[in-house]
Amino acid sequence: MTLLGYGEEIRRIRAGKYMEFDMPSQASTCRVNTITAGSNAEWLTSFHESDHDWLFVPRSVLCVEVGVDINTIPDDIHVYRMDTRVYPGHCMMVLERSASASFTFINYALCSDEKWNIVLSSDLFLDEMSNLTSEGGVPLERAGPALSRAGGTGINIDGVWVVRCHCPVILQRWAQRPRLWPPQDVVDKVVSLGSVVTTVGFKGSINRYLEWRICFNMGEVELVNTLNIAQAKVFVILKMILKEVLKPQNKEITSYVLKNVILWQAESNTPITFQERKLIHWFIDALETPRNAISSAQLPYYMIPERNLIAACGLQDE
Template sequence: MAEGGVVYTRSETGSDHRHSGLYSRHSRNYVESVSVEICTIMTRLGYGEEIRRWRVEKYRGLDRLRNKRSTDVISITAGSKAEGLTGYFESDKDTLYILKHVLCVEAGTNLDTIPDDIDVFRMDTREYPGHCILLQERPATIPSAQIYNSLCHNGYGEVLLSSRLFQDYMYICQDLYMPPLLSRYAEPTGPSRPVVGLDIIYDDIVDAIPCHCPSILQRWAARPRHWPSPVIVQKVVSFGACVTPVGHKGSDNKHIEWRICFNIGETELVNNLNGTQAKVYVILKMILKDLLKPTKKEITSYVLKNIILWQAENTQPTEFYERSLLHWLYDGLRQLRTAIDKKHLCYYMIPERNLMAACGLEDALQRKWVADITDMMDEGPRVILRLEKIRKAIVASPEPMLWFSQKRMEVEMLYLELQNRLTQITNENGDLDLGYLALEFYSCLNVSDVLGRIRQEGNPAIGPIDVLIRLLM
């Protein structure tokens, strides 16, 4: 039996399970044919492999360009944007700011290998699993303001790095990082600093400290698994970890606790899911947002990501293909129902950490969601019709839908290319060149084409900016 998750057995995750549940209520041919149709629709909605891989590469390129001009932090796109699973305006953009001149290490690390200009903190992991307290092991020759202003004493002669003081200081100083256009900030949520622009959440910034914790990563790497490949496992290990300024919700010491995270490695893992797995993940997120509708983050998309990762690890990769999409969606819903019912889901990277601990899920809502998910599972393939985005795509005429899908993909590709080119120009001389102007011109042409077709079909007149935003949603 594999370690972690809402514990899986082979019969629960592999082909042995296929005779029960979904297939006991609906014929296999029907379920598999609907699965293929849904895969096609998801591709047209902007979740196909071509646009997914394009997004991943462009956001990686954007990170490389931004980090060329940064001296204090490394900027890393994280979350659904880095995974290529959302359009430009479809959801917030998660950005990790990793400080360069500070490092936290496990006990017993040889400090002689670490340059003197780096603040070094030792991880005390005797807190809640997946969290730690940072004890100052060696101050830098010239400490950074972020670190110096976040230090406190624990009353036993030791100096700690306070997550609360650190987050407060970064919130006060964030004007240094953002342009004036985006200078309206929402209140911090968890470890993030939401940046608001144009009346939408533009960026969710999470400040982080690099973390050297080989023992944690080696425990993860040593697990028996079907996925990912040994090469990818070692790649994830090489990315290391970081800590972010948020403690365990139920802890009396949460103001000095830090959460151990593996954002870069987890992005690599999601990017190694195949197209069917990625689409199951996206549909689960739609179900969470459109049907369950949590209002206090009792359940987040991060819970769903962990369900998908456990599902992948415990199953032969050949089991995931287009005709099996609904089977794996059904399996994901079942695992989500169990996690809610038991208030327990093991964190994929550190199974001792329960992602459902202190999630604020009240008993009445817990019972409702368990019942709602049971109803969805009983519905079988028709549950897809509850999702507005997919339902509209199903009833739309095929030719206009295909045309609009192609235009949307072209505009998004051009827009991401524009963002990268503009960043490159900013790094250089700041002068717009013919390449940038050509990209802008072709973007305008595509928006104009869509606007013309909308008006031709007798739909209410909308402006080009509205069209652009809709195309990038």
């Protein structure tokens, strides 16, 4: 595994390089932050090993939890209140306050819900962002929230537009549960990184075109980067098994599901027990979880356990 490029030293080198890609978008003149996501951000793949995943985060939009004081938020930001009375891990974004300056892509994505609240539609927002990012590369078939384009180097670029989300209650609920991992300083950092909502409603909902999924991309990257080398290698082997052996047709098991398997495994065991000489033991242990998840159609999301990661995925007996 180390010779294949999954050792600790090469991961650290990758970390610095990927951070260099993100730095220009953090300048104060940029209206959209670009953040490296996926396996690249987790230092688990080299530059040309897999597709490039990026988050596009507009600075002019913010989603907040009920109870958050919006008077502390600058006037040039559109503020939406989270309505979480939907499937766990999802929400609707109800307009709380328009920004002092209007942005066309936001206005075109607004509509009314059944109670005549003005809400930001995830479907319409994604359509607007698709038009906004129509230049550069060859567009590919849309896959979930990702707007994919074929790059000139043979590497596809998956861009996901998200909205910043301030949800302290949800994050504190995660932070305060009993655990053996990660250490408290990492827990605090994950909380400080906050969350985003992305343009994915619950598959079984009649209002899914209005709904958004609550995600913790930056925090999850921090958690994966905190795994020791043995845990990271187990994660990589699981993804190899997924790609080369399981090859799921209906995407019922994905690399994201496997990431959650690894995070639950790490939280439930003392870190010192994860040693490279026990790699196969922990791999077999981790492989049991997706097997049980498939048979029961149940796998709780690591950050919000009430959300079932494989709910409404269309699993069949075979």
